[in-house]
Amino acid sequence: MRELLESAGLRPAGPNEKADLAVINTCCVTATASAKSRQYVQRAAKLNPQCVRVVCGCLPAMKGSELKRGERGNNLHIVASRAELPSELMRIARDIQNIDIRAENRAQSKDACSNFANFPRLPLLTKFSGHTRAFLKVQDGCDGACSYCVIPKVRPDVHSKPVEEAVTEAKALVAAGHKEIVVTGICLGAYGRETVKKTHQIFNFQCSICDLLTELAKVQGLVRIRVSSLEPGDINDQLLDVFCAHSNIMPHIHLSVQSGAGRILKRMCRQYDAEELREKIALIKSRLDRPAITADMIVGFPGETQEDFQQTIELARWAEFSKMHVFQFSARAGTAAARMKNRVQPKVVKQRADVLRKLGDELGRKFREQFVGETCEVLIEGSKDGQAFGRCERYFMVYLDPLLLNQGENHSGAGGGIRKNEIVNIKITAVTEEGAEGEIKR
Numbered sequence: 253m254r255e256l257l258e259s260a261g262l263r264p265a266g267p268n269e270k271a272d273l274a275v276i277n278t279c280c281v282t283a284t285a286s287a288k289s290r291q292y293v294q295r296a297a298k299l300n301p302q303c304v305r306v307v308c309g310c311l312p313a314m315k316g317s318e319l320k321r322g323e324r325g326n327n328l329h330i331v332a333s334r335a336e337l338p339s340e341l342m343r344i345a346r347d348i349q350n351i352d353i354r355a356e357n358r359a360q361s362k363d364a365c366s367n368f369a370n371f372p373r374l375p376l377l378t379k380f381s382g383h384t385r386a387f388l389k390v391q392d393g394c395d396g397a398c399s400y401c402v403i404p405k406v407r408p409d410v411h412s413k414p415v416e417e418a419v420t421e422a423k424a425l426v427a428a429g430h431k432e433i434v435v436t437g438i439c440l441g442a443y444g445r446e447t448v449k450k451t452h453q454i455f456n457f458q459c460s461i462c463d464l465l466t467e468l469a470k471v472q473g474l475v476r477i478r479v480s481s482l483e484p485g486d487i488n489d490q491l492l493d494v495f496c497a498h499s500n501i502m503p504h505i506h507l508s509v510q511s512g513a514g515r516i517l518k519r520m521c522r523q524y525d526a527e528e529l530r531e532k533i534a535l536i537k538s539r540l541d542r543p544a545i546t547a548d549m550i551v552g553f554p555g556e557t558q559e560d561f562q563q564t565i566e567l568a569r570w571a572e573f574s575k576m577h578v579f580q581f582s583a584r585a586g587t588a589a590a591r592m593k594n595r596v597q598p599k600v601v602k603q604r605a606d607v608l609r610k611l612g613d614e615l616g617r618k619f620r621e622q623f624v625g626e627t628c629e630v631l632i633e634g635s636k637d638g639q640a641f642g643r644c645e646r647y648f649m650v651y652l653d654p655l656l657l658n659q660g661e662n663h664s665g666a667g668g669g670i671r672k673n674e675i676v677n678i679k680i681t682a683v684t685e686e687g688a689e690g691e692i693k694r
Contacts, residue, residue, distance in 0.1 A: 255379075257345055260349070270300040270303065274306070276292045280310045281401070282582055290311070302327065303327065304327045305328045308331045312331060313334075338374050377424065377425065379430075380428075385631075388434065391412045392412075393411055394438045395408050395409075395448055403438060412443050412459070415463060419467050433477055435479050440486065443464055444459030465494050474500060479505065483523065483524075485528070488535075495539070502647070504545075504647045507546070508547075511563075513559075513560035514527070516555070530571075545574060551601060551608055552598075553581045555593075565611060572618070574648065624682065625680065629676070631675050635672075639652060650687055651684070652670070677693040679692075
């Protein structure tokens with residue numbers, strides 16, 4: 253959206269400028285996200301009542317929109333359909349500048365899978381300003397039936413970006429200076445499919461996530477590829493073959509696990525059981541060298557007993573997750589889980605979340621300790637209090653002391669100055685609460 257508006261002649265407003273246009277790209281996956289999105293809509297109006305506001309994303313697409321009348325006001329454009337967003341933004345840009353601008357029409361690839369045809373036509377990304385890592389979105393939509401999730405009600409149309417376009421974007425991002433790209437999507441394992449439902453994906457492999465990663469790995473100058481998130485059911489030998497065949501695909505897999513209890517997974521309507529979950533994790537560990545396996549977890553799901561929670565604890569210890577993102581269950585209006593009985597008391601939910609987070613810290617530290625004395629590659633992201641920092645291949649943060657980040661001047665330090673976005677070989681010397689410390693390998 254930013255690149256589209258820049259192509260129309262607009263530019264980002266400075267810190268002390270009043271914007272003519274504010275685009276609020278909303279999320280409504282949780283009640284908190286929805287509330288924050290609405291707060292931004294109100295804030296934009298308060299900062300500049302004359303500003304034209306465009307509200308897009310998931311919130312306007314939700315049936316019975318949670319945007320209240322009092323939050324709407326004047327100069328507000330609500331765009332529920334992403335397909336209509338590019339033309340609406342260009343129309344507004346034209347009105348602001350009083351000039352005629354036409355969005356570029358891009359031809360579809362002849363070889364693209366049939367479900368690529370309706371991918372929304374925003375321009376291809378050429379840079380990810382302000383970030384060391386660039387994010388490349390290749391898939392959107394989910395028609396699954398997880399009982400706690402509202403996404404299928406908001407973005408049910410499963411569609412993917414053609415391989416050719418994804419590669420073109422990756423090349424442009426590399427040309428802009430990005431060394432690492434994170435491949436993202438709502439359900440990456442459904443890339444090239446018409447549905448996320450596993451039982452309906454059989455024998456349709458002409459455009460899979462494996463094909464996409466293989467082509468991206470060939471992009472010259474793309475040093476690192478990271479996959480944002482996968483479902484346990486997405487893990488198979490074919491995918492891990494691709495990881496093993498390309499050294500620029502990082503040994504880091506983030507799984508949407510949610511629970512270690514089979515009974516709770518069934519109530520969540522997940523597409524795997526506890527046994528398959530363990531099988532997939534074991535497969536990852538058998539194929540990759542000490543992989544970083546990170547996980548999303550939900551605690552306090554309706555009906556979760558202490559025994560169920562203990563099974564989640566046992567799974568986490570067995571899997572040795574390098575990091576866990578722990579979420580306390582929050583009922584989302586419009587989902588099956590919101591209607592479930594046997595709610596877990598809020599106090600108990602918080603206690604369980606605290607226990608799991610503490611375990612996550614313990615497991616993360618244990619994971620990092622095995623690399624002390626070894627050399628890793630760190631992509632420098634910035635500096636704080638005289639320390640440069642960045643993430644290594646296995647995603648944990650590494651801090652360099654006493655090296656200073658070189659921001660255009662010839663700062664010197666032990667080993668000389670280093671720059672943001674530079675990849676350096678670092679010997680891990682110690683583990684900290686936040687990550688690890690190291691020194692440049694001579």
